[in-house]
Amino acid sequence: MFFNSLSELPHFIQSFSTTIFVIDPKTLIDLKPLITIEPTTTDSTISVDHVRELIKLTEVKQTAKLFLLIRHAERLSESASNALLKTIEEPGKQIHIAFLTEHPDLLLPTVRSRAMLFRLRQKNTLIQSPTVPASILDYAKKLLVADNTTLISLIDEITKKKSKNDQDSDKTIILQIIKATIEIAYKSYFKTQNPKFLKKIRGLIAAHDAISKNGNKKLQLLANLIS
DSSP states (O other), X not given: OEESOGGGHHHHHHHSSEEEEESOTTOOOOOSSEEEEOOSSTTOOBOHHHHHHHHHHHTSOOSSOEEEEESSGGGBOHHHHHHHHHHHHSOOTTEEEEEEEXXXXXXXXXXXXXXXXXXXXXXXXXXXXXXXXXXXXXXXXXXXXXXXXXXXXXXXXXXXXXXXXXXXXXXXXHHHHHHHHHHHHHHHHHHHXXXXXXXXXXXXXXXXXXXXXXXXXXXXXXXXXXX
């Protein structure tokens, strides 16, 4: 998902419980109260002890919004990242956690899969976003709006879909459909502010994470999308 201006950051952070922004980690964030953790030196990591202090804050019932910011998130140690997993999945109603990094690929996949990732849209760039095939987009649109009965038959159809490209596996096709659905769901949420799209996004991300790890494609889609 892309955003157009740094001025949009507060809106995105407040709209989701956990977010990752691919931007300069030193970017100023105008939100209060804001608690920040970051590496203590230019070559140090963010230790599990730093993270535990953050986790303690999430365990206290909040009566107002609290914003937690992790700068240079790619420098979270593996133990610190693992310690955060439960917290970033369910941080609490009033708590919003944001990661700032220029290297999202260095984050653990289990962290990335539990957060909404946003990139700043580059102006005047010569690099064009890849075009989503019409067949993938069609499945994504259907997957987003289908009721439970339709979802069951649609998921059965999607998981039986065979790739026509030797370079793409059947799993790759399904992951492409899920990613396209997430993109459409994001746009639908920001246009309507309807929380049902957030619920759909969370289910899609969970299914994507499980299928990426070779989970059963049909069972994961059914378990995470049928309400």
